[in-house]
Amino acid sequence: MSESTADDHVTFAGPADTGEMAQLARDVLPFMGALHDDESWRRFRRFGQGxxxxxxxTLVVRNGGPGGHLVGFVWVDPAMLIDHNITEPWWCINALAIAPDARGQGRAAALLARVEAAARAAGIVLLYGQSVPEARPFWQKMKFSLGNPDEAVRTRGAAMLTSGERVNGTFSPSSGDSWFLRYLTDVPGSVRSGLLPVSWTN
Known part of the structure; x- marks a missing residue:
């Protein structure tokens, strides 16, 4: 996938982008140290077409065409599968970064629209992630539901593991952060297992 507008070029990220992605992460995601080293992007293969x-x-945005300056990226993965062996069709929005001088022009919203389209095509029913306090208004504007700061999420309906077992789990965000969630379907019975903030399930 590669697409250009009058000003921006959006394409799948690859190894050639890692230096600029790592620099942007250092600039605007200081709390995500794992993304600050360009070699870690390659070592952990944080690329894919979803x-x-x-x-x-993982997508990157370059201003001014394919050879332009990298002004943003989004990185999504099946984090519950990677970290907990949960095979439910959930994608985690791990990182969304836009350079400060490139904000306010709809780039973050455009990247999220592409994430949603890819998620629907892949059969994903839930997009979720963690928000730092200052980003909560953005995620609310993007129609995500948010838990309270430091509030855990809990499985709603037992989740399937790679072993075939079903389990219930509770997952806490990083200190001070909030979980954000958005379901991509409202068809009754279409979500076998999901996540909800603990206060919503009491």
Whole structure:
């Protein structure tokens, strides 16, 4: 996938982008140290085209065409599968970064629209992630539901593991952060297992 507008070029991220992605992460995501080293992007293969629920999905935005300055990226993956062996069709929006001088022009919203389209095509039913306090208004504007700061999320309906077992789990965000969630379907019975803030399930 590669697409240009009058000003921006959006494409799948690859190894050639890692230096600029790491620099942007250092500039605007200081709390995500794992993304600050360009070699870690390659070592942990944080690239993908999101064709399947088990895929990663990473896009970059360059201003002025394919050879332009990298002004943003989004990185999505099946974090619950990677970290907890949960095979439910959930994608985690791990990082969304836009350079300060490139904000206010709809780039973050445009990247999220692409994430949503890819998620629907891959059969994903839930997009979620963690928000730092200052980003909460953005995620609310993007129609995500947010838990309270430091509030855990809990499985709603037992989640399937790679072993075939079903389990219930509770997951806490990083200190001071909030979980954000958005379901991509409202068809009754279409979500076998999901996540909800603990206060919503009491």
């Amino acid at each position: 064709k399947h629920a088990s895929d990663q999905y």
